[in-house]
Amino acid sequence: MSKIALITGASRGLGRATALALAARGASIIGTYASNKAAAYETAAAVAAKGGKAVMLALDTGAIAGHPAFAEAVRKSLEQFGRERFDFLVNNAGMGVHSAFAETTEADFDRLMNVHFKGVFFLTQKLLPLIADGGRILNVSSGLARFSLPGYSAYGAMKGAVEVLTRYLAKELGPRGIRVNTIAPGAIETDFGGGAVRDNKQLNDFVASITALGRAGQPDEIGGAIAALLEDGSGWINGQRVEVSGGMYV
DSSP states (O other), X not given: OOOEEEETTTTSHHHHHHHHHHHXXXXXXXXXXXXXXXXXXXXHHHHHHTTOOXXXXXXXXXXXXXXXXXXXXXXXXXXXXXXXXXXXXXXOOOOOOOOOGGGOOHHHHHHHHIIIIIHHXXXXXXXXXXXXXXXXXXXXXXXXXXXXXXXXXXXXXXXXXXXXXXHHHHHHHGGGTOEEEEEEEOSBOSSGGGGHHHHOHHHHHHXXXXXXXXXXXXXXXXXXXXXXXXXXXXXXXXXXXXXXXXXXXX
């Protein structure tokens, strides 16, 4: 029986890379997208090209009131796979706000909190009955929860909160055999934050200068790392933060 992974924010960037990496290992995908339906279906087609199956569902992870309806949509989607539970939850969906601490507005703070922390907390809570015993939850954090760069105080704080939550989930869900970990990417060349790491040469060069491997990361390097952490061979890794940054600020 193939595994089923639910990946939030699967239409682009790290979510798409994760979907493809898991599909290459035989997993089926339930992915979410916030607004770009066309990109989501491109991801589904790419999964199908690898011999997998993907269902894409619309979801605003920060809109807590919509979580019950989403959970019901997931339950119905599982019927397409002949299953009542899925195996992997990857809390990946996100957005960025680059703003100095003194200039960060309450609205910016709330947007980040709703998507990166409150949304992760309550979506995971709502989906717990649909996660198989012995399954995995992987929360996507950031290197910015370990090191500090100006303009990311609110974003980094939310990711730090997710890392603490991960340890509590590992403890409380242990009796069900559910492993919970955090993966913390470094600077990756995606369209996140307007594609700054990918498209801004000055920023890209700066990232290279502080990274042991001398470059920014690629999405498939994160997707592959997530897939590896979800595999059976990593089953004794639990409650941990795994940074995948090529050695930023080591």
